[in-house]
Amino acid sequence: MNEDTEFGYKARQILNQGVDTLDRKVAGRLHDARQIALRSQRVLVGGLRMAGIGHTVEFAFLANARNLLAAMALSIGVMGTYYWNAFEQVQENEEIDSALLADELPPSAYLDRGFHAWLERTSDSSSQ
């Protein structure tokens, strides 16, 4: 220990006495200020924990809650698009069927090869 450090160490011991004998009112105000500061402390939240179990169980995967939410939103979007397309297809078929029944076929129906095949099949069966 060099001279400076030794002097600093001794000065520290004496200065600490001044801290211990601080006026009670001042010490009280400092304590209150510390409590107020602690209450407003900014805390980093690393993950979610199950209430009641506390530290013992921690869901590590929930730490990436933002990524999980993004993935869920994407899957909901994909499923929604799939169902919407299926619904549109059904609606289209429904329109053609009702037009057939009402004898109001649109010109596009005659361009459909499947419709020709159906017409030939039904005309054959009706001629027999």
Place this chain on the structure above:
Amino acid sequence: MERRAFKQAMFAIRNEETALDIVQDAMMRLAEKYGDRPASEWPMLFQRILQNAIRDSYRRSRVRSLWTTLLSSLSPNDDEENDPLETIAAERESEGLETPHRQLERSQLLGAIEKEIEKLPPRQREAFLMRYWEEMNIAETAAAMGCSEGSVKTHCSRATHTLAAALGAKGIKL
């Protein structure tokens, strides 16, 4: 921690209310802005906030006292005006605890050291208190003071020698 911070503010500002405000403000800033930082960084961050606040307050008080002096044509040596009052206050504080003779000696020694620390140039005082009272290493002290490690060593060495010489002149040897 907050008590030592208060004392540090008192060494520089010599006003209890202002010193309390500075410490409270420094703790709030630390908690609000750096509360999520690793605990090992807190002493350095707190000292940086505290020393900046002390310096700002000191500059403001100097400007204020300069204007007051100019306007009211009072004695310009306001530092000397405060010292006797502080000494009396310090002596009164210690009166309630002076049961054994040794304790009285200690409180007198404390008063002498505190008074000499007050007289140190601000940067030397900061370096000395952070290194030896707050037990921060040279790198942490340099980071808190915003200077090089070499400057910290120089400030500390000068502060130690000034204090030792001043106390020696009063017949005190640590």
